[in-house]
Amino acid sequence: QSVVTQPPSASGTPGQRVTISCSGSSSNIGRNTVNWFQQLPGTAPKILIYSNNQRPSGVPDRFSGSKSGTSASLAISGLQSEDEADYYCAAWDGSLNGWVFGGGTKLTVL
Amino acid sequence: QVQLQQSGPGLVKPSQTLSLTCAISGDSVSSNSAAWNWIRQSPSRGLEWLGRTYYRSKWYNNYAVSVKSRVTINPDTSKNQFSLQLNSVTPEDTAVYYCARSSTGDLMDWGQGTLVTVSS
Numbered sequence: 001q002s003v004v005t006q007p008p009s010a011s012g013t014p015g016q017r018v019t020i021s022c023s024g025s026s027s028n029i030g031r032n033t034v035n036w037f038q039q040l041p042g043t044a045p046k047i048l049i050y051s052n053n054q055r056p057s058g059v060p061d062r063f064s065g066s067k068s069g070t071s072a073s074l075a076i077s078g079l080q081s082e083d084e085a086d087y088y089c090a091a092w093d094g095s096l097n098g099w100v101f102g103g104g105t106k107l108t109v110l
Numbered sequence: 111q112v113q114l115q116q117s118g119p120g121l122v123k124p125s126q127t128l129s130l131t132c133a134i135s136g137d138s139v140s141s142n143s144a145a146w147n148w149i150r151q152s153p154s155r156g157l158e159w160l161g162r163t164y165y166r167s168k169w170y171n172n173y174a175v176s177v178k179s180r181v182t183i184n185p186d187t188s189k190n191q192f193s194l195q196l197n198s199v200t201p202e203d204t205a206v207y208y209c210a211r212s213s214t215g216d217l218m219d220w221g222q223g224t225l226v227t228v229s230s
Contacts, residue, residue, distance in 0.1 A: 032215055033215045035217050037217075044222055047217065047219075050217075090157070099212075101157035101159070103156050
């Protein structure tokens with residue numbers, strides 16, 4: 001049972017907008033910044049969003065992040081087939097004194 | 111551009127010690143603004159943070175409660191790298207292990223991952 005909760009799956013058709021939610025608590029998301037990662041099969045997680053809503057250089061602006069209270073969301077607009085991957089949220093937990101991760105959301109592009 | 115290059119054996123026998131190293135380029139293990147983490151991923155446990163080391167005028171470590179009695183993370187300033195040792199491994203420790211750099215509260219850079227299988 002993950003400390004941070006994500007839906008196990010999400011799907012959309014090309015061009016559609018999809019959102020993935022991430023629910024935590026006051027000791028993690030409520031107090032610290034949220035990271036979002038994209039993981040393609042057989043590769044390491046790659047940071048997609050940092051500091052709740054910032055994109056590293058090279059990440060398309062189709063990806064956006066937001067946070068409110070103890071929850072966060074990742075939105076992907078203009079969905080493309082190459083967006084099919086696993087997505088994880090993470091935050092530092094001040095009570096556990098460590099990083100906590102969501103269980104991951106498998107995104108399928110129909 | 112920070113790059114992390116992992117090395118270490120992919121097969122460890124039960125009850126022995128798992129040892130991995132992460133070589134850093136583009137930053138210093140002694141940086142006052144970064145921390146150096148180990149994370150593992152398995153189908154049963156998902157992504158699990160194991161611990162970190164960092165330097166803020168002196169060296170500090172934090173470890174996950176789940177592995178605290180068995181884990182050690184050490185910096186090596188002479189080689190600009192850091193290492194993971196996990197003692198008394200069981201098949202439950204079979205996972206892909208990643209090193210990662212965190213800075214200003216974000217896990218920015220990851221190593222390529224090492225699949226470690228615990229089996230006799």
